[in-house]
Amino acid sequence: MKRLAAVAALLGLAAVTACSGNTGDKSAAGGTGGGGGLYTTIDGNKPGLDVNGPFNPWSPKGNAFAGYNVMKLAWTKNHLTDPNQFYPGIAASWEIAPDNSSITLHLQPNNKWSDGKPVTAEDVKFSIALAYTQGSTAFAITPGAAGAASEVEVVDDKTVKITQDMKNPSVTFVRGVMDSAVVPKHVWESVLPADFWDKLKAARGEGADADKAREEITALAEKVLAFAPPKDVSAGPYTLERMNPGEALLVKNKNFYNAANVGPDQVKLLNYTGNEQIWNYLIAGKLDSAPFTAVPTDVMKRISATPGNGVVKGFSPVALGLAFNQSKKPYDNVHVRRGLAYLINRDEITKIASPEGGTPAVTTTGIHQKPAADWLGDELGKLEPYKLDVAKAEEEFKEAGLKKEGGKWTLPDGKPWKFTINVPAPFSDWVSGAKAITSQLNAAGIDAEVLSVADYPIYLEELAAGKYDVGFWLIALGPAPYNIFQRLYGPSNGWSILGGKVKHAEAGKSGNWMGGPETIEVDGEKINPGELTAQLNTVSGDEQKAIVGKLAKAANQDLPVVQLWDYVNTQFVNTNRFTGFPENESDLLRQPAGVWIQLGMVKKKQ
Amino acid sequence: MTAQTITAAGGAAGGAGPGTGRAALRRNFWRGVWRVLRRKPSRMLGAVIVAGFALMGVFGPMFYPDHLPRDTAALYAPPSWEHPFGTDFEGTDVLALLITGSRYVLLTALVTAVITVVLGAAIGLFAGFRRGRWDTVLMRITDMKLTIPGLPLLLVLSTVWKFTSALEMGLVLGLLGWGGVARAVRSQTLSLRERGFIEAARGLGLSTTHIIGRELLPSMAPFIAMNMLISVTGAVYAQVGLFFLGVLPFDANNWGVMLNLAVFGGGAMSSPAALPYLMAPLLAILLLTLGIVLVVDAMDEIFNPRLREE
Numbered sequence: 001m002k003r004l005a006a007v008a009a010l011l012g013l014a015a016v017t018a019c020s021g022n023t024g025d026k027s028a029a030g031g032t033g034g035g036g037g038l039y040t041t042i043d044g045n046k047p048g049l050d051v052n053g054p055f056n057p058w059s060p061k062g063n064a065f066a067g068y069n070v071m072k073l074a075w076t077k078n079h080l081t082d083p084n085q086f087y088p089g090i091a092a093s094w095e096i097a098p099d100n101s102s103i104t105l106h107l108q109p110n111n112k113w114s115d116g117k118p119v120t121a122e123d124v125k126f127s128i129a130l131a132y133t134q135g136s137t138a139f140a141i142t143p144g145a146a147g148a149a150s151e152v153e154v155v156d157d158k159t160v161k162i163t164q165d166m167k168n169p170s171v172t173f174v175r176g177v178m179d180s181a182v183v184p185k186h187v188w189e190s191v192l193p194a195d196f197w198d199k200l201k202a203a204r205g206e207g208a209d210a211d212k213a214r215e216e217i218t219a220l221a222e223k224v225l226a227f228a229p230p231k232d233v234s235a236g237p238y239t240l241e242r243m244n245p246g247e248a249l250l251v252k253n254k255n256f257y258n259a260a261n262v263g264p265d266q267v268k269l270l271n272y273t274g275n276e277q278i279w280n281y282l283i284a285g286k287l288d289s290a291p292f293t294a295v296p297t298d299v300m301k302r303i304s305a306t307p308g309n310g311v312v313k314g315f316s317p318v319a320l321g322l323a324f325n326q327s328k329k330p331y332d333n334v335h336v337r338r339g340l341a342y343l344i345n346r347d348e349i350t351k352i353a354s355p356e357g358g359t360p361a362v363t364t365t366g367i368h369q370k371p372a373a374d375w376l377g378d379e380l381g382k383l384e385p386y387k388l389d390v391a392k393a394e395e396e397f398k399e400a401g402l403k404k405e406g407g408k409w410t411l412p413d414g415k416p417w418k419f420t421i422n423v424p425a426p427f428s429d430w431v432s433g434a435k436a437i438t439s440q441l442n443a444a445g446i447d448a449e450v451l452s453v454a455d456y457p458i459y460l461e462e463l464a465a466g467k468y469d470v471g472f473w474l475i476a477l478g479p480a481p482y483n484i485f486q487r488l489y490g491p492s493n494g495w496s497i498l499g500g501k502v503k504h505a506e507a508g509k510s511g512n513w514m515g516g517p518e519t520i521e522v523d524g525e526k527i528n529p530g531e532l533t534a535q536l537n538t539v540s541g542d543e544q545k546a547i548v549g550k551l552a553k554a555a556n557q558d559l560p561v562v563q564l565w566d567y568v569n570t571q572f573v574n575t576n577r578f579t580g581f582p583e584n585e586s587d588l589l590r591q592p593a594g595v596w597i598q599l600g601m602v603k604k605k606q
Numbered sequence: 607m608t609a610q611t612i613t614a615a616g617g618a619a620g621g622a623g624p625g626t627g628r629a630a631l632r633r634n635f636w637r638g639v640w641r642v643l644r645r646k647p648s649r650m651l652g653a654v655i656v657a658g659f660a661l662m663g664v665f666g667p668m669f670y671p672d673h674l675p676r677d678t679a680a681l682y683a684p685p686s687w688e689h690p691f692g693t694d695f696e697g698t699d700v701l702a703l704l705i706t707g708s709r710y711v712l713l714t715a716l717v718t719a720v721i722t723v724v725l726g727a728a729i730g731l732f733a734g735f736r737r738g739r740w741d742t743v744l745m746r747i748t749d750m751k752l753t754i755p756g757l758p759l760l761l762v763l764s765t766v767w768k769f770t771s772a773l774e775m776g777l778v779l780g781l782l783g784w785g786g787v788a789r790a791v792r793s794q795t796l797s798l799r800e801r802g803f804i805e806a807a808r809g810l811g812l813s814t815t816h817i818i819g820r821e822l823l824p825s826m827a828p829f830i831a832m833n834m835l836i837s838v839t840g841a842v843y844a845q846v847g848l849f850f851l852g853v854l855p856f857d858a859n860n861w862g863v864m865l866n867l868a869v870f871g872g873g874a875m876s877s878p879a880a881l882p883y884l885m886a887p888l889l890a891i892l893l894l895t896l897g898i899v900l901v902v903d904a905m906d907e908i909f910n911p912r913l914r915e916e
Binding site: 274275276279280283295296297298299301302348351352423426431432434443450451453458 | 761875
């Protein structure tokens with residue numbers, strides 16, 4: 001009885017706290033319609049909050065949460081086919097030169113930092129200088145890097161023009177620029193030397209002076225990463241108020257340009273270290289929204305059963321492929337790869353491994369099936385679908401010279417064939433997917449096993465070092481077509497762009513672990529897929545479409561990877577406290593919730 | 607510890623008794639074991655559990671094909687007569703996974719226990735009996751070994767070593783675990799070597815090998831045997847833990863991997879579907895620990911006459 005009383009008392013206390021919280025919210029909401037309230041979510045990019053992390057967007061452990069207290073120039077929409085679409089951020093509007101050679105940014109006219117100082121073009125230029133030290137895509141000091149800026153010009157207090165180095169242009173240049181975080185110059189000024197831009201100019205040249213300048217800039221990288229501003233000065237909708245290991249509390253930045261339309265007064269970002277923690281938050285109805293999280297079917301049912309919880313699904317330009325190291329036998333033989341493709345039942349694999357977060361790949365094109373329909377049109381249906389077909393697989397294996405003895409496939413020389421798939425252990429969907437593949441292959445007489453490694457960075461390192469025969473590999477990372485196909489015919493398969501020229505490295509060298517041949521035959525025509533991929537950077541329109549078509553066909557016939565499933569961006573929202581969440585298929589699902597909030601969409605439920 | 611114990615434990619104290627006498631003692635010993643087991647049913651249960659696990663590890667996997675059958679229409683199926691612990695993420699019977707996985711777990715545990723005990727006892731006996739310089743050197747090595755934290759070292763080792771065979775895993779766990787046993791055996795030896803019967807043996811001019819092997823070791827056999835059983839549980843926890851953390855290579859029917867996939871892949875902590883998949887290896891570990899604890903209890907009485915309630 002006593003215990004019951006204590007529980008009742010505790011519950012009463014909780015109710016009082018909740019009530020007082022609500023009153024506080026109402027008074028804080030003031031006059032703005034749909035304002036107020038505490039929005040609880042997690043930051044998908046920050047597993048494990050670090051109380052001592054600096055307010056530094058470049059620091060991996062930084063307490064800088066994109067969309068909340070960190071602003072980018074603009075937010076990339078990741079449109080199916082057009083990489084140059086954005087939501088406004090620090091920049092209110094922009095003009096892109098037709099040939100992608102420059103972009104002129106017009107900053108938000110009334111935007112101020114949370115300490116009251118205006119956000120100016122100088123802040124943007126200074127932030128770009130900081131980005132150079134970190135070597136981002138558009139701001140690279142490597143000579144000849146594709147899509148790098150050559151000049152940053154402050155036109156006036158609110159206008160900046162950034163010009164691309166047209167010696168080696170890239171269609172992703174604009175995206176690279178827009179993806180830059182902007183920090184206050186008056187807080188960060190001490191980090192860079194006064195003559196930074198002169199050094200940068202020198203670094204972009206050639207010779208010993210240039211090398212020295214590059215070294216100096218690279219040396220600044222550590223200083224930038226380690227810099228910890230004394231307090232959070234934000235141009236975003238929120239500033240970090242306080243945090244503990246369990247959560248970070250952000251409060252509204254009254255100086256934010258769109259503060260009047262920012263709904264929640266406060267945002268609480270909860271700490272998490274693994275998916276199961278997020279599942280439990282969702283089941284408890286604690287989160288107002290949660291970014292993509294892999295969820296098993298039964299947990300999904302529990303989450304959906306919580307009052308107010310809803311699932312929103314959209315497109316995510318990511319697919320999973322089973323990639324081969326073609327410098328290892330028998331994977332150098334295309335018939336072996338095709339035979340394997342016929343034996344893998346992708347529907348079953350997806351059902352087992354990623355029932356809620358993926359759809360089985362329709363075939364291997366290297367492109368996620370949604371944009372594939374846009375890029376390829378009718379051609380998509382003409383590609384070989386590699387449906388489960390044991391007879392065809394046997395034909396392909398026989399063509400490759402493999403032998404079947406006692407129900408087991410062996411290599412042409414009669415030696416046993418051991419098929420080992422490597423996966424990183426923390427990715428539970430990959431582990432179960434790989435296990436399911438080995439089960440299917442074992443049933444077909446291939447001696448298959450799964451080998452896991454402790455974590456993803458080690459996995460990528462060992463993969464790049466050519467230690468694996470077969471491994472899982474993320475592909476189709478659009479929207480820019482170059483980005484899509486460089487996963488198949490880029491640096492990991494030997495092709496890199498240096499000084500505007502495409503170079504092919506031998507298998508096992510310069511990060512070439514896929515080890516495919518330099519030219520392949522597609523429909524009787526010899527093509528160099530790496531060169532075609534590099535061309536995607538410079539061409540546009542129909543020409544680009546034609547190359548994408550050719551490369552998709554190449555991927556389909558050559559099978560450097562077997563495309564297994566295309567990810568579905570499955571997110572969660574809870575409408576008990578807030579409304580105005582993005583709908584299914586909205587491109588906003590590819591933005592953090594902070595962007596929905598800063599654009600004025602999320603409102604407190606009345 | 608008294609001379610009586612030594613007689614009971616080791617056969618013949620003092621060594622060269624007539625063969626028939628030794629056989630009689632051995633018979634008496636086993637009779638004693640049976641009596642002790644019978645006195646408390648729990649001990650009998652313990653012995654049955656431990657024997658059951660041993661049989662499962664040796665013969666269990668023989669009843670299943672190399673690649674376990676799966677039913678993709680029944681992923682995470684609930685427990686039924688057909689699948690007493692349900693099925694896993696790809697529809698494989700969890701009981702079959704448990705049984706086929708027991709061999710690796712138990713073999714590792716056995717290898718670990720043997721290495722821990724043999725190495726620990728040998729070093730402890732030698733250091734304690736010899737004293738002096740040998741003792742100092744060996745005990746400093748032991749101290750150093752004891753200061754190395756086991757789990758972090760295993761985590762680091764697992765990045766370079768894949769531990770694909772149970773023997774390798776057992777070897778590493780054994781090499782990491784002998785420190786405690788060595789220290790305890792040494793202190794026991796130090797105390798025993800001053801006793802009258804050892805003095806007498808020395809006075810008789812018996813060899814060191816004889817004194818250590820025939821006089822000291824039997825007195826400590828019960829202690830060592832108990833340590834061996836306890837290190838079996840330690841080894842099971844350690845390796846299952848490593849697999850659970852995902853630092854060791856995937857092996858579908860390893861108990862630790864089952865726990866890992868149930869929690870992180872199946873959401874066993876968040877929803878009931880994968881709960882049987884989680885519970886099966888947990889229950890197995892619990893049962894094995896229980897069995898060992900009960901057997902240790904019985905051993906205590908077998909070897910320690912003061913506990914005997916004749």
